Amino acid sequence: MNKPLRRIAIFCGLLVLALLIRDNWIQFAQADEYKTHKNNRRVAIERYAQPRGNIIVDGKAVTGSKATKGTDFKYKRTYKNGEIWAPVTGYASQAFGATQLESIYDGILTGDDDRLFFNQTIDMFTGEDQKGGNVVTTLDADVQKAGFETMGDKKGAAVAINPETGAILGLVSTPSYDPSSFAGNSSKDAEKWNGLLKDEDEPMLNRALRQTYPPGSTFKVVTAAAALESGMYDIDEKTDTPDPYRLPQSTTDLGNDGNHPCEDASLRVAMQWSCNTVFAKISDELGNEKMIEYSERFGFNQEHFVPVRAAESVYPEDNRPQNAMAGIGQASNRATPLQMAMVAAAVANDGKLMEPYMMDQLIAPGLSVVEEHKPREMGEIASAENAQKLQQMMETVVEKGTGVPAQIDGVTVGGKTGTAQHGENNEKNPYAWFISYAKTSDGSTPIAVAVVVESADVLRDDIAGSKLAAPVAKAMMEAALDGKR
Amino acid sequence: MSTSQATGNTGSNTTISPGGLPSRRNTELAMLVFAVLIPVFAYANVGLAINGEMPAGMLGYGLGLGLMAGVAHLVVRRFAPYADPLMLPIATLLNGLGLVLIWRLDQSERLALRGDGIAAPNQLMWSALGIALFLAVLVFLKDHRILQRYTYISMVVALILLAAPAFFPASEANFGAKIWIRFGSFSIQPGEFAKIIITIFFAGYLMVKRDALALASRRFMGLYLPRGRDLGPILVVWAMSILILVFETDLGTSLLFFGMFVVMLYVATERTSWILFGLLMAAGGAAFVATFEAHVRGRIMAWLHPMDIFLPEDQRPEGLISDQAAQALFAFGSGGTLGSGLGQGHSDLIGFAAKSDFILATVGEELGLTGTMAILLLYGLLVERGIRTALAARDPFGKLLAIGLSSAFALQVFVVAGGVMGLIPLTGMTMPFMAQGGSSVITNWALVAILLRISDTARRPAPAPVPSPDAEMTQVVRP
Incomplete structure (x- = not known):
């Protein structure tokens, strides 16, 4: 009976081997795909696990974070004058994802970016919570406000650029929306969101x-x-x-x-x-x-x-x-x-x-500059x-x-x-x-x-x-x- | 064959045991220390990660686990001195880690909001009961061959246990699988107990019939084909598996019993043709059931297209009703190579059955690829020790029983782990020792006890013709 027993032993070994190979496939080869999958709630949980870094205009933050009571999300995104700045910031919503600057610089804002590795390591040793970095924009608050206000309830867009550097000073799109209104994940947020999606004036379209x-x-x-x-x-x-x-x-x-x-x-x-x-x-x-x-x-x-x-x-x-x-x-x-x-x-x-x-x-949480944009010439038009x-x-x-x-x-x-x-x-x-x-x-x-x-x-x-x-x-x-x- | 295996194992041991032969009991004790310490550290780790302090139950848990392991060790030392030294530590380690993981998931607010109660204290009680049964088996079952007497009684009991859940209403929360019997708040999973009892029947039956099954056959194209009437038993077991699948919609149990039977049949008769028949019948049965059972079809859909659950409702494939498969993959993927660390993952997003069927996903997320592979290898090692016991056993019944129990254990691990990791369709089974569930943990402790009993008998020095008085003398003249 020992010959079949040895073969069964090999068979059981193969079963374990199959499990090990599969495990390597899902936890190593495919890991990143699952980790960052858009339906993986962990992405949003991480995004709101600590106060998010801010988007800065003229030295002042146009965004904020406030603590919430929820099992999944500790913090919620807030916006100051959200309607004015929405074409610049985009939105970061617990339920509906993120767009524009909020999405592009998510790594910096959450503090997960590899370039913040040093900060993360220090935080780990000092026992402090991970902090997010800030995104400093080129916008000029006065220009933006002037544009938004004179547009009034007209539908349209306005873009202002500094011709010498290419820095965008104003980015207005009207009608606009307040990203604060659907930053959470309650039914009220969903109602706002769906209302904005159905609005014939397309307030969430960045016309600029x-x-x-x-x-x-x-x-x-x-x-x-x-x-x-x-x-x-x-x-x-x-x-x-x-x-x-x-x-x-x-x-x-x-x-x-x-x-x-x-x-x-x-x-x-x-x-x-x-x-x-x-x-x-x-x-x-x-x-x-x-x-x-x-x-x-x-x-x-x-x-x-x-x-x-x-x-x-x-x-x-x-x-x-x-x-x-x-x-x-x-x-x-x-x-x-x-x-x-x-x-x-x-x-x-x-x-x-x-x-x-x-x-x-x-800017990293410790105020050191992680990345800086240098003006670049695209070419000569004449x-x-x-x-x-x-x-x-x-x-x-x-x-x-x-x-x-x-x-x-x-x-x-x-x-x-x-x-x-x-x-x-x-x-x-x-x-x-x-x-x-x-x-x-x-x-x-x-x-x-x-x-x-x-x-x-x-x-x-x-x-x-x-x-x-x-x-x-x-x-x-x-x-x-x-x-x- | 078997004796050479046994002496080969003990040859290098210097421990002096009462019988004058190495028994490896001290190895077991040393291993047990690790098997208790590792879960205790894991427990502290979870407490520190979640609450920032050592968990209050730390001392009690450590002492409890240590006490249980210690008593088990002493009983093995006394009643099964030659038993395999690795099985008890591995079982203790898996059980201990399982308790920690369940306790960790008990801390989850998300699961609490779903209405999941605290499970760790109950699981600790079940583990204690399991170890009590383990001790009882070792103390009262002096020789595994006694079980041979109960061959046909076992058959009847196993059939009753397997059939019972079909007569109880299915639990809605269990996605249609009828594998439970409920008495108020208390429920048992009779399929788990049936696992051991039916192995006893198979072993007893095959031991008697093996010659008839093996020799009375015709040769055809290099294969030994069994006679028509000898196909009877395999047809009966096959039909039984199909019935379980149809009436209890339990893919796992069905696969487990049929697979175990084919393995034992093959070992008993040494005829490869049985494997071929087994595979053909399994494939036929699977195709048949998949065509007619919506529940099984849904499981296959979830296996092939786990992410389709996130499509809008009208685009989802038919039968796909749960995001568990996708959530389990997210948990494994998010764990990556090293894992998030105990207490720091979000495997509770799986929701339903996170503490039972899906406990491996928590290992995957919090201990990472490394931890998961270690756990899988521990299971593999336990199975390997079981097969080694079968090789070493001196009697056919012992061999069949040991290989039956080991292969059942191996198949169960494969079916559960493979299902959770998306290698094969998901079935409602529990990860032995780790998952929440009283029936499972009790059964598996009994299983290990029987294997230890067989291995004790196998590794014991060959019985002298005359009992003890001459034993001393024979020792002296040995070279």
């Missing part, structure tokens, strides 16, 4: 980064840059443009708004009065390929990470008539408010496009000479063109209005755009802004970039300039 709009006439700045860079045009040269202009391969005539001297206008004049005919013709003459190339210099056709992901703004391949219309921002090209702010900023910074960012520093010509055009717009409402005493402001049609046959209320920058007397350009206002509840005739969007841009620029003074 994630929504693309037809850029309308603000895109003419890009077309003008292309025109100058191509060497085929100059700022005060006549452009030999008929008014109205017949679109290529088409029987459609394109006209201009209002009664302005657009026929044969130079770039400066065309920009001043936002002449559709001139820029459509330029776009056609440069051709689709060149237009794609020049708009990509501004950052079109790629995603940006600030470090929150921003949607890709597009200038696609298209046929001739569509390409001509894209030159005035009224075809298949679309842009995020961030992208248009980058356009204004690159022009203001003498053609150098700086990479936009909003994380300035990551030579300094041509960029200055673009500035002259944009400044003319504010001085004596469509952008007059954005004038600020004692400061040079350059801007461009836009009124983008949308909906079939232009039925829906258009999008009102305004992009601008402010230049102080010492020659520095502390801020560039892009504002878009979606179909606001005002009379149709009133909708124009200069009336709806320019005041928001002006308020934000003033806030930034006040801070400088």
Whole structure:
């Protein structure tokens, strides 16, 4: 009987071996996958096991943590002026996960990040609870508040950038939401959450980064840059443009708004009065390929990470008539408010496009800096000479063109209005755009802004970039300039 | 064969035992010290991690476990001096760690909110009862061959025990498996007791019939095919397993009994063909039941797609009703290589049956891959000692009984651990010695006692023709 016994012994050995192999598979090979699985509650339990680190604006925290009574979560996230800062912070909810800065820097905020290993080890020996680090943003509280308040109950977004560094100073998206309202995991939180999801105005959509709009006439700045860079045009040269202009391969005539001297206008004049005919013709003459190339210099056709992901703004391949219309921002090209702010900023910074960012520093609990963002140049949109010509055009717009409402005493402001049609046959209320920058007397350009206002509840005739969007841009620029003074 | 094994084992021992031959009792005592100390340290560890102080029951627990182990050791020393030295320490260590883990889960607020009561004190009582039964077996069962007399009574008792739960209402909280008999708040799991009793029947029956089963066969394509009428017993056991599965929806018990029977049949007859038949019948039975039993299908679904439970309700595969399988995998994965440390994991998220069927997931999370492998190897070692006992036994009944009990134990460990780790579909069985459950812990202590009795008989010096007076003389003339 011993031969079968020995074989059974081997069989039992194989059973144990199978268990050991399986154990290694789930606890070693697959361990990380299970550990970080989105349905693994431990992820959320860890996230709220100690007071979370804060997101800092202008030296003050816009977030907080408070102790709760619950079996799973010891702390809950709180927000100060949550509605204003939600487009920046995102949310961290016990029940619904985290997004944006709260999610990207979760490791730092909870203290789990490997770069905080030293702190963790010290805490372990001194018996202190693990602490989270802070995320310092580049935002300017005054600019952000000014933008949010002047947007009021209008639907839209505004982005402000420091053209010299790329630092994001304002990131407004309205209507907004208060992330505090669903930070917990009670039925009340779920009710709020579901209400926000069902809201037709999509308050949780980050319009500043994630929504693309037809850029309308603000895109003419890009077309003008292309025109100058191509060497085929100059700022005060006549452009030999008929008014109205017949679109290529088409029987459609394109006209201009209002009664302005657009026929044969130079770039400066065309920009001043936002002449559709001139820029459509330029776009056609440069051709689709060149237009794609020049708009990509501004950052079109790629995603940006600030470090929150921003949607890709597009200038696609298209046929001739569509390409001509894209030159005035009224075809298949679309842009995020961030992208248009980058356009204004690159022009203001003498053609150098700086990479936009909003994380300035990551700070360990002991106040040492874990990571710091250094401004990076993404590329040149135009030579300094041509960029200055673009500035002259944009400044003319504010001085004596469509952008007059954005004038600020004692400061040079350059801007461009836009009124983008949308909906079939232009039925829906258009999008009102305004992009601008402010230049102080010492020659520095502390801020560039892009504002878009979606179909606001005002009379149709009133909708124009200069009336709806320019005041928001002006308020934000003033806030930034006040801070400088 | 067996004697060489036994003397080979004791050859290097220098301990002088009363019989003049090495018995390894002192080895057992030394091992037992560790087997008591490790759980005591683990207990302190849990207390410090959860409450930041030494647990109040520390002294009582340590003394209690130490006392039980000490008494067990003394009884073994007196009544089974030649018994295997490793089985008692391993069983004590597993039982002790199980108590600590149950106590640790008792501290969980999450389980308390679910309405799970405190389980550790009861488990300690059951462990004490189990050790009492262990002692009783060693004291009163002078020779395992006495059990042979009860072959057919065992069959009747085992069948009654196995059939009983089918006549009691299924507990809703138990996901449909009917393996319990309830008397008010008190419940027992008769399948556990049946495990030992039916092994006695199989061993007695096969010992008598083995020649008929082995020799009266035809050769066909290199295999010995049994005669049609000799297929009777295996068909009966197979049918019984299927019935358990259908009426009690208990996958584990069914698999355990059938597997154990096939192993014993193979050992008794030395005919590989039985294994082949066994596998074919098991596969056929499994396919049959999986087609007709929704409960079993649900378990298979949970095994194949554990994470699908998180899909919206309308996209979930049919029959998938519990997130236990996924939660167990999360616990193992979150434990990683070294584990979170005792008292610092969240294996209580498993919820239902965290202290019983899923206790291994707590080992996985809090002691990590390292701890889990150590525990699995301890089980493997215990099984190995059991098989070694079977090899060493001098009588066929002892051999069959020992291999039956060892393989039942091995299969149970495999079925539970494999189920919890997602290697095979989950079944409602308990991890021997560690899991919460009185029936299980009592049965397994009795199982170890019987194995110790067999190994004592096997390792005892060959009985002299004439009793003691001449023993001294023979010793003297030995080279």
